[in-house]
Amino acid sequence: MQLMRQMTLTTAATVLLAATVPSLVPPTDIGAAVLTQKTTAIAPSEPQPDLNIAGKLDVQMMTADELAKFDAGLQSRIKQLHLPSSSDETAALKIMRGLFDSKQAYYGDVEQATSLLIQAINANHQGLVSGEQVLAARHGRVSTRVLGIALDVVIAASVGGGVGAAAALVRRKGKAAAKRFIQQRVSRKLKAMGLGRAAGYANLATDFALAYSAPGSALARLIDSRDRQRNNGWIELW
Numbered sequence: 001m002q003l004m005r006q007m008t009l010t011t012a013a014t015v016l017l018a019a020t021v022p023s024l025v026p027p028t029d030i031g032a033a034v035l036t037q038k039t040t041a042i043a044p045s046e047p048q049p050d051l052n053i054a055g056k057l058d059v060q061m062m063t064a065d066e067l068a069k070f071d072a073g074l075q076s077r078i079k080q081l082h083l084p085s086s087s088d089e090t091a092a093l094k095i096m097r098g099l100f101d102s103k104q105a106y107y108g109d110v111e112q113a114t115s116l117l118i119q120a121i122n123a124n125h126q127g128l129v130s131g132e133q134v135l136a137a138r139h140g141r142v143s144t145r146v147l148g149i150a151l152d153v154v155i156a157a158s159v160g161g162g163v164g165a166a167a168a169l170v171r172r173k174g175k176a177a178a179k180r181f182i183q184q185r186v187s188r189k190l191k192a193m194g195l196g197r198a199a200g201y202a203n204l205a206t207d208f209a210l211a212y213s214a215p216g217s218a219l220a221r222l223i224d225s226r227d228r229q230r231n232n233g234w235i236e237l238w
Contacts, residue, residue, distance in 0.1 A: 052160035057153070057189045058102045071097070073156060077149045077214065084125065091120035096149055100193075108193030110150055114143040142235040144224040151198065151216025158185035159209050166209035179206040198223065 106112035190199035208215035
């Protein structure tokens with residue numbers, strides 16, 4: 001009888017604790033479920049950057065108009081990450097902008113940008129949601145989603161905008177000539193940023209730009225499906 005009473009009290013205390021102190025239970029499933037989603041395509045209604053930059057992709061070399069378009073496009077892509085909080089989005093915007101800023105030590109370094117974003121998420125949530133859980137189950141050191149944003153910007157700047165810009169380029173030049181033009185631009189930009197291995201997929205940029213509103217994110221997922229540990233949310237080419 002005494003044992004039954006103790007068990008009842010223990011159960012009641014456990015239920016009460018769970019109801020009154022939910023913040024003590026780490027929401028580990030939330031970050032993992034939200035940011036390991038396979039689908040990260042941008043909705044057609046999202047604003048697409050109409051950048052058209054022939055040379056090096058560097059915010060230090062952009063005009064005020066180009067910079068405004070760059071920031072708007074980058075912000076729309078970060079929204080598609082569905083990060084746990086607005087603080088995470090603000091950190092991601094700053095970090096991803098730095099990825100294209102030659103004055104930053106991690107210019108063109110997607111691995112370091114991934115690391116910085118993990119640290120920012122951890123700091124914002126004080127360990128309740130880990131940065132690694134938010135970005136994906138950790139294996140490689142480059143997040144597929146971070147690489148996807150970088151490739152989105154590179155392809156948009158090479159094509160001159162989103163799906164409509166790619167289609168207009170094909171109509172103007174013909175598909176074969178447009179593919180060569182975009183491939184060369186994408187490849188040069190990626191190599192200039194130290195992303196030479198990703199540049200090997202530049203030949204697919206035109207087809208992806210015609211088919212997807214976020215072609216870089218789709219291309220990053222393709223790379224993830226072909227690397228050493230496939231479809232795990234991380235790139236194992238670096």
